[in-house]
Amino acid sequence: MGKDVIVACDFSTAEQTYAFLDRFTDRKPFVKIGMELFYAEGPDIVRNIKKRGHKIFLDLKLHDIPNTVKKAMTVLSRLDVDITNLHAAGGIDMMRYAIEGLTRPDGTRPLLIAVTQLTSIDQRRMEGELLIKEPLAEVVMQYAENAKNAGLDGVVCSALEAGKVHGRCGDSFLTVTPGVRFSEGAVGDQQRVTTPEKAKEIGSDYIVVGRPITSAEDPVAAYMRCVQDFIDE
Ligand code: C5P
Numbered sequence: 001m002g003k004d005v006i007v008a009c010d011f012s013t014a015e016q017t018y019a020f021l022d023r024f025t026d027r028k029p030f031v032k033i034g035m036e037l038f039y040a041e042g043p044d045i046v047r048n049i050k051k052r053g054h055k056i057f058l059d060l061k062l063h064d065i066p067n068t069v070k071k072a073m074t075v076l077s078r079l080d081v082d083i084t085n086l087h088a089a090g091g092i093d094m095m096r097y098a099i100e101g102l103t104r105p106d107g108t109r110p111l112l113i114a115v116t117q118l119t120s121i122d123q124r125r126m127e128g129e130l131l132i133k134e135p136l137a138e139v140v141m142q143y144a145e146n147a148k149n150a151g152l153d154g155v156v157c158s159a160l161e162a163g164k165v166h167g168r169c170g171d172s173f174l175t176v177t178p179g180v181r182f183s184e185g186a187v188g189d190q191q192r193v194t195t196p197e198k199a200k201e202i203g204s205d206y207i208v209v210g211r212p213i214t215s216a217e218d219p220v221a222a223y224m225r226c227v228q229d230f231i232d233e
Helices: 014-021 035-041 044-051 066-077 092-102 123-128 136-149 159-169 196-202 219-230
Strands: 004-008 030-034 056-062 083-087 111-115 154-156 174-177 206-209
Touching: 004 219, 014 035, 014 044, 030 035, 030 044, 035 044, 035 056, 044 056, 056 066, 066 083, 066 092, 083 092, 092 111, 092 136, 111 136, 111 174, 123 136, 136 154, 136 159, 159 174, 159 196, 196 206, 196 219, 206 219
Parallel strands: 004 030, 004 206, 030 056, 056 083, 083 111, 111 154, 154 174, 174 206
Antiparallel strands: none
């Protein structure tokens, strides 16, 4: 898989999601399904979107003891998604077990990436609530290295960190980056944002774009703009 734009389908029902995806007739976007839609609609939402011909990033961010995560990953491996994820904070053993669970009997598996620190956690919260005293950027790099050492394929991080992650973990270690906005668009609740062009320049492998596409007057045009700016020369 190469560079791509992943559309965050943060809808609460299958109907809304299918109505949105029906607009895309030429190029079928890579779709991110998160907790809200998955918990509302169950595994069928994944099967149905897959049947429609989309690649899927199943964003459930698993975090539990290694054995429980392994068993949950085995269940997810049967859904035939392209990417799924977990929290690096669960530790290296948990990540190793996750890969074991995700690997199918024929040796294939979806790509597995780790969330480093959530973008809702800042230095103050990390120190005051979690009692982690290191600089946030260093914690992100350490978690990325842990994920690489456990055999994972990459991390979710800010596009602004993508270059540094590649520097530490190698160019083939994937960086999947949310927090993307058009230069003239609303930032909303995202703290550190980049444009698709800037994410490309820094070296993100996949950008995850939600509201700039889902809330656009013309979502297909907004998606194609991301594709042109991020992928096309
Ligand atoms: O609408 P917006 O473009 O902000 O959507 C970004 C998507 O990426 C959302 O689904 C959000 O949950 C997800 N995400 C994020 N920051 C992270 C991890 C995931 O924004 N650190």
